[in-house]
Amino acid sequence: MRAAPLYLDAPPTVKRVHVGPGRRIVAISDIHGNLAYLRGLLERCALTERDVIFFVGDLLEKGPDSLGTLRYVMELARRREVHTVCGNCDFWQNFCDLPEDPAQNAFYLQYLVGRNRGWGDGLIAQMLHEQGIGICWDMDLTAAKAAVRDNYGPELDFLRALPHIIETEDYTFVHGGLAADRGAFACMKMDHYRTVARPHRKWTVVGHWPLVLYGDDTVDARPIVDRDLKLISIDGGCVLKDDGQLNAFFLPDMTWTSYDRFPTARVKTAQAASARHYYIRYGDNAVEILSEDGDFVRCRHIRTGYVMDVPADHILTREGNRATVNDITDYRLPLNAGDEISVVRRTSRGIMCKKDGISGWYDGQLIQ
Numbered sequence: 001m002r003a004a005p006l007y008l009d010a011p012p013t014v015k016r017v018h019v020g021p022g023r024r025i026v027a028i029s030d031i032h033g034n035l036a037y038l039r040g041l042l043e044r045c046a047l048t049e050r051d052v053i054f055f056v057g058d059l060l061e062k063g064p065d066s067l068g069t070l071r072y073v074m075e076l077a078r079r080r081e082v083h084t085v086c087g088n089c090d091f092w093q094n095f096c097d098l099p100e101d102p103a104q105n106a107f108y109l110q111y112l113v114g115r116n117r118g119w120g121d122g123l124i125a126q127m128l129h130e131q132g133i134g135i136c137w138d139m140d141l142t143a144a145k146a147a148v149r150d151n152y153g154p155e156l157d158f159l160r161a162l163p164h165i166i167e168t169e170d171y172t173f174v175h176g177g178l179a180a181d182r183g184a185f186a187c188m189k190m191d192h193y194r195t196v197a198r199p200h201r202k203w204t205v206v207g208h209w210p211l212v213l214y215g216d217d218t219v220d221a222r223p224i225v226d227r228d229l230k231l232i233s234i235d236g237g238c239v240l241k242d243d244g245q246l247n248a249f250f251l252p253d254m255t256w257t258s259y260d261r262f263p264t265a266r267v268k269t270a271q272a273a274s275a276r277h278y279y280i281r282y283g284d285n286a287v288e289i290l291s292e293d294g295d296f297v298r299c300r301h302i303r304t305g306y307v308m309d310v311p312a313d314h315i316l317t318r319e320g321n322r323a324t325v326n327d328i329t330d331y332r333l334p335l336n337a338g339d340e341i342s343v344v345r346r347t348s349r350g351i352m353c354k355k356d357g358i359s360g361w362y363d364g365q366l367i368q
């Protein structure tokens with residue numbers, strides 16, 4: 001396939017897919033290079049020959065293995081019916097396909113050397129490592145582009161062919177949201193789409209915006225089915241959130257399953273939900289540190305004034321008593337004795353855990 005750069009304000013490309021009756025659709029979004037989660041999730045889906053898989057964008061970036069994930073999805077698409085929409089982290093053909101431009105080169109250099117602002121090596125960096133090409137500020141980007149172009153033809157072709165929107169008889173799949181008049185990039189990177197979307201004629205499945213960010217005072221990664229908007233939002237925060245999960249949503253049944261890496265255990269004693277709790281999250285995470293006590297710090301959330309004890313290693317940046325913190329809640333999960341939880345982390349003040357997609361704390365002992 002010849003060079004086909006994606007221009008961000010170009011109209012989105014639409015692919016039409018005929019699914020036919022009686023088949024199960026499996027929708028998965030935002031894998032972000034987490035191949036282990038994808039494998040674990042697909043195992044949990046118990047796929048049959050008649051299933052159709054729709055990847056709803058952001059296969060790549062931020063997670064540990066973008067190249068491996070891309071190759072895995074390409075291989076899966078040879079064996080099964082698989083359709084993939086392009087997410088805002090997926091159009092890396094542009095590294096090779098865009099005309100030479102100093103500003104663009106500066107962006108790619110920053111991305112490569114800065115390891116995607118600290119998230120880690122992404123697709124192009126992995127390809128360059130595989131080719132033995134060093135990444136540094138004075139690297140030869142023209143030579144690097146040629147090496148990627150020459151050695152990754154099938155991978156680049158796969159990315160070039162990704163549509164931004166897929167329409168079936170009954171459903172629409174788009175990574176961010178529908179904004180055709182604003183161009184392809186807007187459809188891929190539509191933040192908090194559910195808060196701006198208008199009702200859809202057809203059920204529309206989106207990823208991109210981690211579900212937990214729609215939550216108010218709890219951390220809830222379960223898919224949202226909004227019947228007024230006919231909108232299904234499925235990004236479980238895989239990779240982006242420390243305790244995130246990869247969701248698979250099944251149509252037409254409107255059921256789902258999920259996968260994460262955390263071991264499960266049963267709780268010995270019941271506990272009631274905390275009466276008051278809050279979720280400090282990305283984008284609204286400025287706090288004042290009030291006091292420090294061992295491996296916890298007492299923080300006051302600047303915008304709301306809410307006071308919460310936070311594990312000290314959740315501090316992302318700090319200047320004096322002002323800090324930003326990684327996503328954290330103080331929600332005490334309502335649990336019955338014998339309930340199964342996923343153990344995210346043990347701390348000196350209880351267990352950070354999840355139950356049925358909701359994150360919180362458990363104060364008691366686990367059944368050994």
Ligand SMILES: [Mn+2]
Nearest residue numbers: 058087088208
């Ligand atoms: Mn995205």
